[in-house]
Amino acid sequence: MSIVKAKDLVYEYERRDEEGNVESIVRAIDGVQLDVAPGDFIAILGHNGSGKSTLAKHLNALLVPTEGTVWVDGMDTSDESHLLDVRQRAGMVFQNPDNQIIASIVEEDVGFGPENIGMPTEEIWRRVEESLKAVGMYEYRQHSPNRLSGGQKQRIAIAGIMAMRPKCIVLDEPTAMLDPVGRKEVLQTVRKLNREENVTVILITHYMDEVIEADRIFVMDYGKIVMQGKPREIFSHVEELEQLRLDVPQVTKLAYELKKAGMPIRDTILNVDEFVEEMVWQMKGETA
Ligand SMILES: Nc1ncnc2c1ncn2[C@@H]1O[C@H](COP(=O)(O)OP(=O)(O)O)[C@@H](O)[C@H]1O
Numbered sequence: 001m002s003i004v005k006a007k008d009l010v011y012e013y014e015r016r017d018e019e020g021n022v023e024s025i026v027r028a029i030d031g032v033q034l035d036v037a038p039g040d041f042i043a044i045l046g047h048n049g050s051g052k053s054t055l056a057k058h059l060n061a062l063l064v065p066t067e068g069t070v071w072v073d074g075m076d077t078s079d080e081s082h083l084l085d086v087r088q089r090a091g092m093v094f095q096n097p098d099n100q101i102i103a104s105i106v107e108e109d110v111g112f113g114p115e116n117i118g119m120p121t122e123e124i125w126r127r128v129e130e131s132l133k134a135v136g137m138y139e140y141r142q143h144s145p146n147r148l149s150g151g152q153k154q155r156i157a158i159a160g161i162m163a164m165r166p167k168c169i170v171l172d173e174p175t176a177m178l179d180p181v182g183r184k185e186v187l188q189t190v191r192k193l194n195r196e197e198n199v200t201v202i203l204i205t206h207y208m209d210e211v212i213e214a215d216r217i218f219v220m221d222y223g224k225i226v227m228q229g230k231p232r233e234i235f236s237h238v239e240e241l242e243q244l245r246l247d248v249p250q251v252t253k254l255a256y257e258l259k260k261a262g263m264p265i266r267d268t269i270l271n272v273d274e275f276v277e278e279m280v281w282q283m284k285g286e287t288a
């Protein structure tokens with residue numbers, strides 16, 4: 001069974017004038033099919049305005065479809081009686097860590113979700129401890145969140161979601177406001193949760209190096225999914241990606257240019273290690 005599924009999804013934003021008449025319509029999602037298996041690490045790419053955030057908001061019923069259907073763990077998100085369950089199954093992490101922190105002590109912030117749904121105190125503390133350990137922030141439990149770095153704040157936000165024991169985490173450009181150290185911390189945390197806790201991850205980002213380890217990549221353009229596949233398949237389409245105003249990882253581009261210039265490089269290169277291996281192979285070939 002799928003953890004997240006969208007069928008023929010269309011979403012239109014309506015702009016209304018003062019009398020409440022529809023002034024204009026923006027079709028932000030235009031016929032999207034999505035099927036995510038439990039435990040998958042999915043990445044969604046696309047330039048600004050391609051519909052990524054609008055799609056993400058459908059995955060925990062912040063938006064409901066104009067047309068088509070979205071299911072989270074088998075529940076139709078447009079059925080209001082499922083709202084709390086849907087939000088518990090699929091937690092959202094947003095771009096700005098400062099907007100996601102509510103309490104003035106880390107552990108209270110992480111316990112906010114469980115407390116809000118009336119969980120017994122003992123269970124709340126158990127989950128807070130477990131979640132803070134899972135994101136590597138347990139030693140900061142008594143700290144004030146506003147003294148933490150951006151990367152640490154995002155990990156606290158992720159812990160707050162983990163405390164609800166979601167099956168799926170949707171992260172909408174969670175590293176866009178972070179420095180390189182913070183980006184790395186957050187990415188490592190997300191990967192660890194995916195591997196060790198088997199949480200399904202849907203990561204929206206425009207950093208190409210963050211998606212090369214994804215199980216599958218979806219590329220969006222004008223509200224449609226225009227490419228999908230494993231990272232190596234996606235990044236073999238250097239020119240198509242450039243037409244979609246997306247980059248490939250720098251080392252992938254370098255290998256691609258060398259190949260275009262006549263060097264017999266074998267496959268799509270995704271990281272520095274593969275590039276080095278390929279260069280060594282080439283050199284040995286020349287001296288043999
Ligand atoms: N609240 C809104 N009202 C009207 N149009 C919107 C709103 N939010 C987004 N849009 C439009 O919907 C399209 C998709 O936006 P969005 O989902 O934010 O894309 P992305 O996250 O890929 O940058 C864009 O054309 C954007 O201008």
Ligand SMILES: [Mg+2]
Pocket residue numbers: 052053054172
């Ligand atoms: Mg967005």
